[in-house]
């Protein structure tokens with residue numbers, strides 16, 4: 104039975120992952136900020152046969168991280184997987200007018216994940232094994248005028264992961280950087296996403312669970328985002344600047 | 349759109365992600381549209397699942413299990429949980445749905461709102477009989493818990509209440525124990541309705557599940573022929589979740605693939621293929637209960653105009669003559685579908701106020717949509733149903749006249765009085781207002 108910590112467990116993508124893990128047999132430690140949602144999710148996973156402990160926490164409350172991680176390790180005597188899933192989609196134009204808001208969004212999508220990874224990495228390193236995973240985004244591959252606050256926060260996490268992965272590999276710890284494209288979740292509800300490019304959380308979760316199991320380094324989800332982002336990364340800056348994205 | 353793809357009334361959906369978000373969705377519907385309606389999997393055929401305002405609240409994402417007691421088979425889940433979701437966790441633990449319609453892709457909320465029935469109606473009544481309690485959110489009274497002994501009036505009105513009494517947030521149901529997920533099936537063909545009634549009288553009480561297919565294209569000497577099918581869960585064998593899926597119908601053809609020619613040919617072959625002797629076979633539950641679920645989007649075969657289902661119940665006393673008259677009228681019209689279904693309903697009363705089944709025989713079949721249906725055929729069928737003291741099933745209806753509905757469902761006024769003022773369907777506007 105895998106022992107799994109999920110931060111931002113009430114995210115639609117995380118929940119879909121948790122259900123797949125529950126079907127294999129798992130013990131969860133769920134951290135999220137909304138107690139009511141957390142209770143509903145815990146109930147769901149228990150009915151599916153999993154053992155569940157939960158912890159209410161705002162990811163931006165960095166002082167609470169250590170206690171949460173401690174409890175997670177104690178709950179099931181170690182962890183096999185830790186998935187960091189929380190995030191928000193900032194209102195880009197509001198951020199442009201408000202530096203404090205920009206920093207808050209940067210903290211939610213970037214700094215809080217970096218803080219969690221810092222603490223988790225040390226525990227996993229000591230454990231000499233296990234898999235860390237964090238959901239970033241294809242938006243981190245290139246800065247676009249329509250959402251560069253979000254994109255740059257995710258990019259910070261991705262680059263942080265690249266370095267941390269090399270360090271952790273010596274301890275036998277995997278670190279997967281999950282980069283989803285458009286996914287139909289509460290976060291994107293109401294946005295005019297291109298239908299053909301938008302995946303369900305269930306489809307993305309399948310790829311994530313399989314990717315973590317095979318200790319993938321960088322995981323585009325669905326896969327077709329890999330060639331798309333490869334092409335987009337190749338566009339020269341001078342041209343990219345003039346594109347409407 | 350509904351499953352029949354008719355009537356073509358456009359709908360916009362706002363998705364509910366968490367029960368906690370429902371009051372805000374209701375409030376914004378009240379402000380912007382004046383009314384709304386809960387939407388499950390949209391497996392109803394007509395306009396009962398379409399909001400009069402054109403804006404529904406999509407409940408499907410409210411699909412979390414809340415708790416389960418596997419020793420007693422009591423399960424509580426959010427209302428968007430589908431019957432397929434429930435089977436996936438219940439079957440391996442030795443439990444099955446006490447009542448299931450012919451597709452597993454319906455939500456708990458939808459199953460309650462139409463008080464659905466299945467092949468074991470003669471034994472276990474409707475779905476509503478197995479609902480212990482549910483949470484109801486009303487725009488005027490907030491959150492309520494309804495059970496036979498708490499808010500009994502709303503409990504009764506919501507079961508078969510067509511989604512009009514409030515948003516069902518969650519429900520607790522009693523499951524049925526099974527020893528194995530395999531079904532011992534029996535099939536035998538019959539030559540006319542007389543043989544059907546004789547088989548039904550002999551075998552219905554011996555088997556948990558019974559249903560018949562009837563050849564709606566057959567005329568003259570072959571009229572009323574069909575295949576009687578029965579089944580029971582096996583007493584031993586595996587308890588395995590099944591989910592067959594073939595590629596499905598990829599697109600909607602401009603015209604219906606079901607026409608007089610294909611209909612006669614298919615039905616004749618199907619009848620000949622069935623055995624004249626009683627044949628027993630053991631198989632999985634999925635092909636037995638959900639033959640159509642293996643073919644996603646099968647509703648597209650009827651083309652862009654869509655189709656209508658006609659499901660009538662004829663009370664026992666008039667059943668023989670009434671069903672005969674319906675089949676005659678349908679065969680003469682040359683319309684109809686491959687999937688005409690005949691089933692005897694039992695006497696177990698539902699707690700629901702507007703529940704469709706009654707003791708008697710129900711006939712259900714699909715028709716590719718055309719103007720002819722509502723101008724000529726349906727009025728003839730409606731007259732026969734009316735004459736026999738029968739009724740039509742709102743979950744399958746896109747045409748019934750207000751006066752027919754109000755006569756067949758005399759309790760409609762009680763439901764009207766308990767309706768949530770914010771919830772309104774095209775169906776209700778058509779028949780009750």
Ligand SMILES: Cc1cc2nc3c(=O)[nH]c(=O)nc-3n(C[C@H](O)[C@H](O)[C@H](O)COP(=O)(O)OP(=O)(O)OC[C@H]3O[C@@H](n4cnc5c(N)ncnc54)[C@H](O)[C@@H]3O)c2cc1C
Nearest residue numbers: 388389390391392449450455457458461464465510511516
């Ligand atoms: C292939 C097939 C076979 C079928 N076989 C049968 C059968 O054997 N017996 C039978 O009885 N029916 C049968 N049906 C009909 C089907 O079972 C019903 O129409 C069922 O109610 C559909 O559920 P749904 O979740 O799709 O709901 P929808 O069709 O989306 O909605 C149905 C009604 O439920 C209401 N509703 C949905 N969710 C909620 C909620 N959370 N709170 C309040 N109201 C809600 C809606 O407002 C609407 O009035 C069949 C349908 C198909 C397509």
Ligand SMILES: NC(=O)c1ccc[n+]([C@@H]2O[C@H](COP(=O)([O-])OP(=O)(O)OC[C@H]3O[C@@H](n4cnc5c(N)ncnc54)[C@H](OP(=O)(O)O)[C@@H]3O)[C@@H](O)[C@H]2O)c1
Nearest residue numbers: 113114115116137161162188189190240283285286288290
């Ligand atoms: N959907 C997409 O198209 C897409 C694309 C690329 C990447 N992603 C990433 O995928 C991840 C999951 O998102 P999702 O699509 O599944 O959306 P979601 O269902 O809206 O999930 C986002 C989750 O983050 C939580 N959260 C936000 N701020 C938090 C905070 N300060 N502390 C704790 N939790 C917080 C939310 O909690 P509450 O429920 O309490 O608000 C929510 O559970 C995110 O990292 C997102 O950036 C999504």
